[in-house]
Amino acid sequence: MIRGRKGRCRRPGLSKMERILRSSQHLKRRWKRLKRMEALPNSHLMFALNFGSDLLVDHASRQQCYTSGAQVAHPHEPIQLKTYNGSEVSQLQRGMSRRCLQFEQAQHEIIMDGTYPPTPAINLFGSISPASSTELEILDSSQVELTISPYKEQTMTAIFSADISGKSPLAVSKPSGIGLHLNSIVNTLPMGSSASKPTMSHHLVENKISCSKLLNLVERVSLTAGDRVLQTKASLATSPATSESFHNMEFFNNLQPPEQVTPHNKRRFSSEHAGNFEWSPSNPKKKRKKASSTVGDDCKRCNCRKTKCLKLYCDCFAAGIYCAGTCACQGCFNRPEYDETVLETRQQIESRNPLAFAPKIVQHVTEFHAIDAEDLGLFTPYSGKHKTGCNCKKSMCVKKYCECYQANVGCSNACRCEGCRNIHGRKEEYAMTQEIVSKRANEENLEGMAGEKLKMVANNKFLHAELYDLRSLTPPTPSFEYLSHGKDTPKSRLLPGRYVLSSESDFSMLPSYAKSSSSPSNSHGNDMLPNTSKTLDMAILGQELDYNSTEITGQFSPQFDGLADFSDQTPLLNPSSIMMASSASSKTQDKANDSQPQVYPGSARLSPSSSHCWRSSPITPMTRLGETKNQAQDSDCGLCDILEDDTPEILKDSSAPITSVKSSSPNKKRVSPPQSHTREFQSSSSAGLKSGRKFILKSVPSFPPLTPCLDSKDCTRKKC
DNA sequence: GAGTTTGAAACT
DNA sequence: CAGTTTCAAACTC
Known part of the structure; x- marks a missing residue:
């Protein structure tokens, strides 16, 4: 794993340690306060603090994560990691990133009967409003949410929930209200999924990966996010995309012991605590x-x-x-x-409609976007977007009639709204920003990749593979060519389209995906899927795209709550996710038998289950990553369009100069697992393409073995 | 609190 | 797939 990426630290003066310490202190204070309000076990806090310390000490400590859930929250500060020590924590919750809607009330209803549920999923939640964001606190120790809101509320949340007590039943809070109207917003992770022993090994692997990613993410955030406002949201356990979905919620609920979570209880709890937590100040009026x-x-x-x-x-x-x-x-x-x-x-x-219960809001903003946009002087309009978009005619997207507005996300290309004046981002702005950002990202990515590749060549390592890669990645512009050209052309020159080619190459590199995809020819991950996909596959892809983007930022929070069925099918699924799903389902059933959670018992087997998978897997498999990266940008319709449109240009532009290669490119730092380097490289490269050099390296660090993914994918394809 | 407006969901 | 109807939330008074 790569940790030391040099990100952009907004506060150069503060060392990471200092930031963490501050965070810890802050957390402690908050915790005390909270404790007064409700009796929370100290252990939670302690774990959280410990984790942070661990992080400081050595990233390697991340291993802890493998066995434990971790939470990351950083109110203002870069990041706070909370982990349960986890001997027992077998369950890992992750991936939730969620954007809090204004559903102020919605959140939590955890019934604790005076006690906090052992497991995490509690949320607290979440307000999104920037102002209050800092105020939010992470109540649930099990959850980790990273929220970065450079400008708005962008949140990357990774939630790892573990059963601290190990006892069991995860009492997961059900997101009562969040995202109700917009199911979406909540991505909950299957907490219990990991619990099943059979899958444990996988879990470990997955966890490991996820942990690494989490760490990377955290690091990234701390380094790059700098002063950006990190919002900690107390949300239901869902993830970045967190995300989000009521499916996840269901999953949680299923896991929860019925007695703990009952609507009434929830309400009680929420009513009792909601005020204390300052949930979502955002909308008193709401509902x-x-x-x-x-x-x-x-x-x-x-x-x-x-x-x-x-x-x-x-x-x-x-x-x-x-x-x-x-x-x-x-x-x-x-x-x-x-x-x-x-x-x-x-x-x-x-x-x-297989996606009927899927989250409507997906986070698509990538770290890249946030950073680059900022650098560019652009606002980062969207931390998330409505998957299907709104269709407002009269409300101008400035009233809650508009789902985008209601979810505090800007309108996107997906919207068919008229006279959009969404304060969170207008449709036009979205397209424009995306274009600019994507261009820049492409440039940066190319630079970074080129540098790395050159280096590789110099070393004569994987020469052939690399060359192949380079070609595939930047067919038109060989690395050398690139060097020859000056750096002068940042954005304008690089067309997103180029990447299209690379993306393809990436796909090709990734046999599983490529094979699976009926039409690899398309540059976009989406395209890769069969056209028939309109049905499930398409939906999944679409979500994946979003997720991918999300992943880039948070990687933990898949927003997508896919359908259970799909989850298996989706090539992108992690092995872990699959595992999670299976385990989750089993667990769910058990739970169902045991109790009746507020959430529909059957939800797990329904689409939600799949969603669980997504969310559950904080880390996206390599293959997915590759896709993701490609798609991250693609996720945005605008980007996709741009890329597609540009593609031809790229071809034409093959000679287009690429800025000088930076020897310092983060890519170098990247550590590649023993696995096939070529694949890895590509995936990484693809990642780079999407996220940009800064980001890429970290995110890519260690890819999980493709094998599982392949399997999963195969399965998927078969189903298809 | 009643009535209106709005846009998603559902239906055709 | 497009148009219409139904629905409940959001909003206004």
Whole structure:
């Protein structure tokens, strides 16, 4: 793994240690405060602190992560890692990044009966508003969320939840309200998945990887994010993309002992604590009717009259939770006693639209974007985006009618809105920014890659492979050529399109994906999938794209809650994720038997399960990474378009000068696992392409063996 | 609190 | 896939 990347530290004066210490202190203070409010076990805090120290001491300590869950939160400071010591922590939760909507109330409803659930998934949550962001605290020790909000709220959250006590039942909080309306926002990780012993080995591997990534991410964040506002959100365990989805939530719920989490309890809890935590200050008004109706804070108190709470109109149903007593719904069937009905209905809906319960908000902002955009003097308009986009005609995207606005995300190319004035980012701005950023990213990436490659060549290591790589990556412009050209051309010259080629090459390099993809020809990961994909595959890809982007930033938080079915199929899935899924499912079943969580018991097997997989796997497999990188940019429609459009140009432009190679490029730092270097390299390169040089190296560090991925992919393809 | 507006979900 | 209807939240008064 590479740790020492030199990022851009906004506070050069502060050493990492100092920052961490500060963070720790801050955390302690917060913790004390919180403790007063609710009795939280000290252990949580301690773990958190410990982790931070570990991090300081040696990144290598990350091994701890393997066995333990880690949380990273950094309120202001770069990062705070919380880990449970985890002997017992077998469960790893990860990947959640979530953007907090304004669902102020929605969050937490953890029922603790006075005690914190052993497991993490608690969230606290999350407000997004920058102002309050710092105030947020990480309550749940198990969760780690990294939030970076350079400008807005960009959050990269990685949540690792572990069962501290090891005892068991993970009491996961169910995200009650978050993202209700927009299911999306919450990405929850399957916590329990890891628990299953059978998968443990995989888990370890996965965890290891994830940990490394997490560390990298953290490091990256600390280095690069600098002073950026890091928001810690107390959110349900979901991830960066965190993310997000009610599916995950369901998963959590399933895991949770029913008794612990009940709607009522949740509400109680939330009502009791919500105020204390300053949840989401962002919207007092939100759901005002509901809020007014009840004391608390439960998130979604629906008011359905005709749908019996069995349609997506119902926030509770959409969020995968049962209606509670506080709901004002009439003729509600969204209750545990009608479990079967609920599940059937869910399945029906998913059959129509597999992504119906998937998170609508995906984080697509990459670190690269954040950084580069900043450097460029651009605002980073979007920390996330609505997957399908809004369709506002009259609200101008400035009212909560607009899902984008409601989710505090800017409109994107996916939106069909008219007269968009979304304060979080207008559609046009989105496209423009993406274009600029992508160009710059491409340039940087090329530089970094070229440098590395040159070095490789010099060393005569993997000469052939490298050459091959170079060609594939930058077919038109050989590294040398590149050198010859001056650095003068930053953005303008490099067209995103170039990467397209490289991306292809990457794919080609990645047999599993490439093979799987019916049409590798397309430069974009999305394209790679069969056109037929409109169905599941497409959806998945689309999400993957988003996730990918997310991953770049957070890598931990896949936002996508894929469908369970898909998860297996998606090439991108990590082995771990798969494993997670399987374990999760098993666990879920167990849980279901045991208790009735607020979340639909069946959710795990439904699409949500897949989502779990995604979220659960903080780290994306190499293959995925490669794809991801390529797609990260692609994820944005705008980018995709740009890339595609540019592709021809690239070809034409083959000679386009590339800026000088930087010997110092981070790539050098990258440590490649014993695995096939070529693949790795490519993946890394692809990563680089997407994220930019700064980012690339770190993210790429160690790729998990492709094998699992391949398998998963194969499976997927078969299904397809 | 009633009524209106809005846009997503559902339906055709 | 497009158009229409239904729905419940968001909003206004």
